[in-house]
Amino acid sequence: MTATGVSVGQLLERLSFAGLAHRAGALDAAAVVTTVTSSDEEPTAAEGGSALVLGIGLADRAAVEQAWRRWSRAGAAALVVRSALLGDEPLAVPPGRTVLLGLGAEMSWIRLAGLVSGDAEQTSAPGALRHLDGVPAGDDDAYVLANSLASLLGGPVTIEDLSSRIVAFSADQDRGDEHRKRAILERQVSPAHNAVLEEDGVFAELYASSEPIFFQPRIPGARPRIAMRIRYGEESLGSIWAVHDSPPTAVQSQGLVEASNLLALSIMRRRLLDDARSHEQHQLVDQLLRGGRDAMEAAAGLGTADLPAFVVALGRVEPGSDEVDDEYQLRTAARTAAAYLSSVSRRAVVAPVGSQVYAVVPVTVPTRQSAELPAQHAAEARRTGQHLVQRLGRGQVCLGIGDLVPDVSQLARSRRQADTAVRVLRDRHDRGHHGDEPHVAYWRDLQVDALLMETVDAMTSRQEPLGAPFDRLPLDQPDQVATLTAYLERLGDVSAAAADVFVHPNTFRYRLRRIAERSALDLDDPDVRFALMYQLRLHRRRSGD
Structure with missing residues (x-):
């Protein structure tokens, strides 16, 4: 290609x-x-x-x-x-x-x-998705604005997207520190630099403030910075950064606020134009996700390389009741994902399809693939997903990651896996597992949960009950079911199981003997124990517990 x-x-x-x-x-x-x-x-x-x-x-x-x-x-x-x-x-x-x-x-x-x-x-293809969420990199207006701000502030200026990719900068970058010069050369702020700023709460302060912020980076050799968010309504679009040795004056602050508003309006205006062109791309992404020969044709239309790729699926944890708001949130998530993922892979493509956002992320891998490649893919994809969810709002979305497949013709499998991961994450949330449960997951990490869900789905659709040995349990006696469940989940440790159900170990042993006798269960048989544990899990899912 x-x-x-x-x-x-x-x-x-x-x-x-x-x-x-x-x-x-x-x-x-x-x-x-x-x-x-x-x-x-x-x-x-x-x-x-x-x-x-x-x-x-x-x-x-x-x-x-x-x-x-x-x-x-x-x-x-x-x-x-x-x-x-x-x-x-x-x-x-x-x-x-x-x-x-x-x-x-x-x-x-x-x-x-x-x-x-x-x-x-x-001169890149329209599908490259390299933009400040609406302002293409190299946009003349953004460069003119950066130079105007540099004259006002007396220091070099950059305009960056949400992934800290530099999309425009002033012509006086020789006056910046070495960190800034390096970022200009690479068109991307160093992840190590950003990690320090994130740890110090700079990004949180930046995106929460309607005024410019001034700070001294805790990085050797870095000079002080002024930063101003670019925001339209409730949506963050990017930021303006200037190397500056002192806090901005009132005039300089006003200039930064006005420049931010101007950029936000320019971005939204360009979005209206881009929406007309995005319909065809969305159709192509949908075609790509289906895999097969059609996917190879879609890859050519989107400008994606013939490389291994994987699918990321993004879904809201709790779908809203307002259809218009849901559509707006879906498009916002797609734009944010596109802006961030373009810094991870220049050939990544993103589009909302149905009620979810999908990304196809091509990956450059070594010519000699090693046995460690799947594990490397999983670790890198999890990190990418976690950073993206942080930008979208933890607790609002869940993200599933599919396998890295050899070529785009097999993307349908990666999509099914990503969809499965999203469904399991939603199910965990619906069952009240909110605390430290991850909102990002590689599908293989959730395979057992997925198999349980698929089994429940199949049995429900066929209206099949749970058979032996589960059907011999005294379900009308919750204390006995709880006793058996604790015994199985504690792998036969009576003391720990008794503590779980708040009874004396002798009482626990008595109950266990009664269950085994009445239900004709041989709890010394590992196959019986496995079947009971599996069926009790299925029962809890079917009953919504």
């Missing part, structure tokens, strides 16, 4: 004013760039050959040749280095498709990263 982005040939043409030129290697002008990274990152960041690698910190020809060899093995599209490092001597060209480009001394790395990222995103 053809990638979406900007070609190396287009970059050479558009950035020739910055001294960007082909210096060595076989030039493939059609090679596509969809991401920008730096040479000190792990080569796996090449994302299947779509990376433009910036040679930041390369000090001499030997370092250039070493980095070129490393990134050629990873299949990156191009490596950019300062032309002054290359001289006139021919370079040792490594095998592979990675071309070497030279850059003039006048162009800063930060500015180059911004220009390249803007080009790549403005």
Whole structure:
């Protein structure tokens, strides 16, 4: 499948004013760039050959040749280095498709990263979902506004989405600290940086305040920040950040509030336009979730790569009684999920289908798949789900995760699993398990609960009663049923079981003997104990306990 982005040939043409030129290697002008990274990152960041690698910190020809060899093995599209490092001597060209480009001394790395990222995103497919929940990355109006705020504040400004992806920034980022410069290069604030801010309550304060907040990050080398939320009604859309050494003045605060309102209105206006285009995408996502040959066609229409993928299902814990409000909440959840998941996988696609929101998340996996891959997928997917639920409001939604399947034709299985996880989580909530119960679950973690639910469903639809040995129990004597249940669940530990039902162990033994005698049960038989435990669980579910 053809990638979406900007070609190396287009970059050479558009950035020739910055001294960007082909210096060595076989030039493939059609090679596509969809991401920008730096040479000190792990080569796996090449994302299947779509990376433009910036040679930041390369000090001499030997370092250039070493980095070129490393990134050629990873299949990156191009490596950019300062032309002054290359001289006139021919370079040792490594095998592979990675071309070497030279850059003039006048162009800063930060500015180059911004220009390249803007080009790549403005030429991306509509289904890429890379936006500030309504404002596409590279949007000229957002950049103009960022520059205006930087002039007002006297410090560099970024505009970020809910996942802390930088979608616009002012031109004066050289005045920022190293943390800011790095974030601009990667177009994403460091997760480690955000973890400190979250721990210190900065995000909670930011999204609860209608005024700008000022704080000193508890991060070595970080300068103070001003932050302002972007919000429309009750919905958070993103935030504005500025590196600033002192609290904002009244004029500066007013400017930030007005800029936030302007961005919020712009986002909502653009949403109205996007809604008209989203209908076709929703149909394609629905087609994708059904799997099979149709899913392969839908993947082409959405711009998703032919990669392993998994399904995430999002549902409200308690569906509301207002149909209009339910629809609004569903669309809001879809937009928030799209904004966040696009930072996890640039090819992720999200849409509300029926009464739930679904996300299909393609994953780049190592060529040589290891036995640990399923466990790695489960752990990473749980973390992603937990972060998303925190943004949507813990206690309001539950999120189920399906298996990672080899290709999109098998997504119907992953969807069924994600749906099952959501249903089990809702069932636990309905049965009063609210406390520390997780709102995010990988379906395999809930497999036993799911099998119990499916068995109850099948028996109810066929109007079948529970058979032996359950049908011999004295159900009209709750104390005896409670005694047997405690005995089974405590695996025969009489002292612990007696404590559970608040009786003396001798009384408990007497009751147990009476149950075994009257019901003709051999409680020493492990098969009988297993059958009773299983049937008692089914009975509790059927009776709504």
